[in-house]
Amino acid sequence: MNKNKLAQASSPYLLQHQYNPVDWWEWGEEALQKAKKQNKPLLISVGYAACHWCHVMAHESFEDEEVAHLMNTYFVCIKVDREERPDIDQIYMDAAQILTGRGGWPLNAFALPDGRPFYAATYFPKENWKKVLKNVHKAFTTQKEQLEDTAEKLTEGIRIGDLAEFEPTQEAIFTxxxxxxxxxxxxxxxxxxxxxxxxxxxxxxxxxxxxxxxxxxxxxxxxxxxxxxxxxxxxxxxxxxxxxxxxxxxxxxxxxxxxxxxxxxxxxxxxxxxxxxxxxxxxxxxxxxxxxxxxxxxxxxxxxxxxxxxxxxxxxxxxxxxxxYYVWKYEEVKAQVAPEDWDWFKSYFQLQAKGNWEDKKNILHLKQLPKKFASENQFKWQDFEEKVHSYKQKLHQIQQKRERPGxxxxxxxxxxxxxxxxxxxxxxxxxxxxxxxxxxxxxxxxxxxxxxxxxxxxxxxxxxxxxxxxxxxxxxxxxxxxxxxxxxxxxxxxxxxxxxxxxxxxxxxxxxxxxxxxxxxxxxxxxxxxxxxxxxxxxxxxxxxxxxxxxxxxxxxxxxxxxxxxxxxxxxxxxxxxxxxxxxxxxxxxxxxxxNPFKEVAIVGKDAFEVAFKMQKNYYPNALFLGGETENLDLLKGKLVVGETRIYVCENKTCQQPTTDLQVAIDQFF
Known part of the structure; x- marks a missing residue:
């Protein structure tokens, strides 16, 4: 089986398409120059490796010889991993949003050879995609001036979109x-x-x-x-x-x-x-x-x-x-659970003989929080926790033997x-x-x-x-x-x-x-x-x-x-x-x-790390922590006392009385 140019890509998503009959290019100057030289529009297809509908469109269209022939004949085709190149994705997603009011992936954009888009949308079933390819080709060959005008206006909209509302302004003052x-x-x-x-x-x-x-x-x-x-x-x-x-x-x-x-x-x-x-x-x-x-x-x-x-x-x-990889048949789970535990186990994970999803399959989920379920079913919490953990491990080991997701x-x-x-x-x-x-x-x-x-x-x-x-x-x-x-x-x-x-x-x-x-x-x-x-x-x-x-x-x-x-x-x-x-x-x-008043908490001394670690067990909505065993920031100057670990709770560079007592410092904060 022949490979296309994506065989040299770093992206796993692009590598998934290296055997497509489509003559894919990675984004780059070489592809853009080819489009200009051959006077062909760009077809820019954007997706990512975990995208389900990207896989569907790839299987339906990009692996199809007839579709690939249309794409290769009429366009210079570029594949983009949105996770590697979010900059490219942003531009053509904006085009789709402006033109159709919606976005998503796979994103398929058509652009002039210089990259200015004139049409963009998301997933197309195979027959619809073929019609789109033919219609865009026809428009490019018979209505070039109109497409140029659309591309210019659309590109201008993309350029000014982020900047339209900005004016020079003062600092934000929030009370x-x-x-x-x-x-x-x-x-x-x-x-x-x-x-x-x-x-x-x-x-x-x-x-x-x-x-x-x-x-x-x-x-x-x-x-x-x-x-x-x-x-x-x-x-x-x-x-x-x-x-x-x-x-x-x-x-x-x-x-x-x-x-x-x-x-x-x-x-x-x-x-x-x-x-x-x-x-x-x-x-x-x-x-x-x-x-x-x-x-x-x-x-x-x-x-x-x-x-x-x-x-x-x-x-x-x-x-x-x-x-x-993640769903279960009722009997498949039942075979792994002791008979005396089955009634509560199936209730806890909401398992149904007819399935709770499609094709008689079950998605494990909870209706009640664990402690509430244990209490209502007369379990001691520790016993319940141990039983659930044991069964989860058992099922997970079985799950890991299945074919794994990519x-x-x-x-x-x-x-x-x-x-x-x-x-x-x-x-x-x-x-x-x-x-x-x-x-x-x-x-x-x-x-x-x-x-x-x-x-x-x-x-x-x-x-x-x-x-x-x-x-x-x-x-x-x-x-x-x-x-x-x-x-x-x-x-x-x-x-x-x-x-x-x-x-x-x-x-x-x-x-x-x-x-x-x-x-x-x-x-x-x-x-x-x-x-x-x-x-x-x-x-x-x-x-x-x-x-x-x-x-x-x-x-x-x-x-x-x-x-x-x-x-x-x-x-x-x-x-x-x-x-x-x-x-x-x-x-x-x-x-x-x-x-709100913003606190600076300085902790200095031989046990600074340990004290800071313990203190940060709590949630502080408006504070930063700094310190150590040396005065290596200006805010720490003059705070180190040999042989002690001191905590300073400060605001606007003004500190409360330093303390060596962790609870006193926490009380100062709140």
């Missing part, structure tokens, strides 16, 4: 009253019965619920608490959570968290570890502890590279079908950064130093393999090679992770690296007009538009992450210019916080820091 008002726009979206946001499909949206943790900690608002708890509980009980192997699927297709789209993404699971860890800090819960540990165990078992980086995702499909084994800087932060958050919440050491190992992996000699980052790593320059999300999320890692370890080189990376962001990504940061570097490849990430989604926007990092670094280094930049960024989106709260949740967390 506690302003902050309390932020919740108003949320209530219309929240599903108070099943958690998450109303309707289907349901996405976890971890950053949204992190804001509600902060909001409840500041305001004690009961609606925020109710929304948060029902979401945490229902997600963890649902089929979206792998009740045997741990870890969350990308989303549920229904409105009750039962039937997942079965792919598992590193970015979801890392953020959900952080979410449950922070919730556990605020209101300790053994159920949340089990979710945290099981999800970390899943990531280590299924996604960890031998050198401590993390792979990107697991596919939804195995054996040619979605979800096969692994996307590329390593992305931004997603690994989120996993570093997840491990730090779990280390604090569960007081587990092993997790902290694992976070350090992943940070060291990135430094060794994804940092170039000039200090700039690379985005991807596969087969011992990093080939793509990093984007703003890589820098922003890594800076955030390093700041988090410093605050628990007190190893100053993590903070210094974060500062170094921020300097690169300021010199290569910053836009003077808006005060925001472009997604792409001024020194990298220049596409038809430089985009900005502003709204928080399943992953928080790189600009909101960076604004928070500027705020924190401004405090660590007493740098007013960084604080000013952060507050100006927030001011640009301030109105949106009140209108579209869930999609500006990370920005809203920054608003919480500004609206």
């Amino acid at each position: 506690p009253s302003d902050y309390k008002d932020l919740l108003g726009s949320w209530m219309q979206f929240v599903d108070f019965e099943k958690g998450g946001f109303k309707g289907a499909p349901k996405f976890p949206m971890p950053n949204s619920w992190e804001f509600l943790i902060q909001y409840y900690a500041f305001t004690k608002n009961q609606s925020a608490l109710e929304a948060l708890i029902v979401t945490l509980n229902e997600m963890a009980k649902g089929g979206i959570y792998d009740q045997l192997g741990g870890g969350f699927a990308r989303y549920s297709v229904d409105d009750v968290w039962l039937v997942p789209h079965f792919e598992k993404m590193l970015y979801d699971n890392s953020q959900l570890i952080s979410l449950y860890a922070k919730a556990h800090q605020l209101f300790p819960n053994p159920f949340y502890e089990s979710i945290i540990t099981e999800t970390i165990n899943f990531a280590h078992r299924e996604l960890q590279h031998k050198n401590k980086g993390y792979f990107s995702s697991l596919d939804a499909d195995s054996e040619g079908e979605e979800g096969t 692994l996307d084994d590329k390593i992305l800087t931004s997603w690994n950064a989120m996993m570093i932060k997840a491990l730090v958050d779990a280390a604090k919440s569960l007081q587990n130093k092993t997790y902290l050491n694992q976070a350090k190992a992943t940070a060291d992996f990135i430094y060794a393999n994804l940092r170039a000699e000039n200090g700039r980052l690379k985005r991807n790593f596969k087969n011992n090679k990093a080939s793509i320059d990093a984007f703003l999300d890589d820098y922003a999320l890594l800076i955030e992770a390093l700041i988090s890692l410093y605050q628990l370890s007190f190893e100053i080189h993590y903070l210094e690296w974060a500062k170094e990376l921020m300097y690169i962001c300021e010199t290569e990504f910053f836009d003077e007009h808006s005060g925001m940061f472009f997604f792409t570097s001024s020194k990298g490849e220049q596409l038809i538009a430089r985009k900005m990430e502003l709204s928080d989604n399943v992953i928080p926007a790189s600009n909101s992450v960076l604004a928070k990092c500027l705020f924190l670094l401004g405090h660590f280094y007493a740098a007013d210019d960084l604080l000013e930049k952060s507050k100006k960024m927030l001011a640009q989106v301030e109105k949106k916080l009140y209108k579209s709260g869930p999609y500006f949740a990370n920005w809203s967390q920054l608003a919480g820091w500004i609206a």
